[in-house]
Amino acid sequence: MRKFSKAYLRRTREGMWDDSRDALSDLSLSDRTRVLDAGAGTGELARVLDEETPGEVVCLDADAELARVARERTGLQTVTGDATRLPFADDSFDLAVCQALLVNLPDPAAAVSEFARVSSGLVAAVEPDNADVGVDSTVAAEVPLERSVREAYIEGVATNVALGDRVTELFSATGLRDVRTRRYYHQKTVEPPYDEHQLESAARKASGAGIDAHEAELRRVLSASEYDALRRDWREMGRAVVEQMREERYRRAEVVPFDVTVGRVPDAK
Numbered sequence: 001m002r003k004f005s006k007a008y009l010r011r012t013r014e015g016m017w018d019d020s021r022d023a024l025s026d027l028s029l030s031d032r033t034r035v036l037d038a039g040a041g042t043g044e045l046a047r048v049l050d051e052e053t054p055g056e057v058v059c060l061d062a063d064a065e066l067a068r069v070a071r072e073r074t075g076l077q078t079v080t081g082d083a084t085r086l087p088f089a090d091d092s093f094d095l096a097v098c099q100a101l102l103v104n105l106p107d108p109a110a111a112v113s114e115f116a117r118v119s120s121g122l123v124a125a126v127e128p129d130n131a132d133v134g135v136d137s138t139v140a141a142e143v144p145l146e147r148s149v150r151e152a153y154i155e156g157v158a159t160n161v162a163l164g165d166r167v168t169e170l171f172s173a174t175g176l177r178d179v180r181t182r183r184y185y186h187q188k189t190v191e192p193p194y195d196e197h198q199l200e201s202a203a204r205k206a207s208g209a210g211i212d213a214h215e216a217e218l219r220r221v222l223s224a225s226e227y228d229a230l231r232r233d234w235r236e237m238g239r240a241v242v243e244q245m246r247e248e249r250y251r252r253a254e255v256v257p258f259d260v261t262v263g264r265v266p267d268a269k
Helices: 006-013 022-027 044-052 064-074 108-118 142-156 164-174 196-207 215-219 224-246
Strands: 034-038 056-061 077-080 093-099 119-128 134-137 177-190 252-264
Touching (some): 022 177, 044 093, 064 077, 108 119, 108 164, 142 224, 215 224
Parallel strands (some): 034 093, 056 077, 093 119
Antiparallel strands (some): 134 252
């Protein structure tokens, strides 16, 4: 399973459900009595679940440090464990849900099977379609460069990070019934005044650190000369971003589609 820092998880998930929670309606959160958030990370989704359900919410993550952060941030019960070998008895919950977990697992079907085992009611997954991300930027070179990096990364990474709406196939293959899905769009914007993270992100682009974080995946697809050329263009783009930020005229918008898939465990009421 791919691992992520608490800063990355907080940055990519925080605020995702602040504007609208309509896409979560099929989870029937108001009727749940005990909910498992598998791969909870730093607890962003768990916080939303806790606000929307009268029942108990339990967080699980394979990373003990992330589980600790989730416990401190949400006050919820947290467990360290593997989503493909859940440390819970059958029917321990009436909803097992995850967010951006299946895309990072080498065997997502194993996790879905475990969710169906421990849930007596519903199984749900909120998974991004990273192949359909939209970006707009005042730095013209940023859009095609990000597209090139994203396409090469998707081809080179070991898991299916563009799983998206194909989660329905996983659910059906597991035997879940009444499978349905809704698409939710999470928009992230960068505009003046810039916060500390946005300034740091621009500096990472200008130094090449941003693209170096995915070097292993990109080199599986690109030749050495192609990678070096892409990194050079990326740094040049980053310097343009930094310059526009100094003049407070840099703006960037990114829209990430998430598919919220829900299925009912066979014989569930």
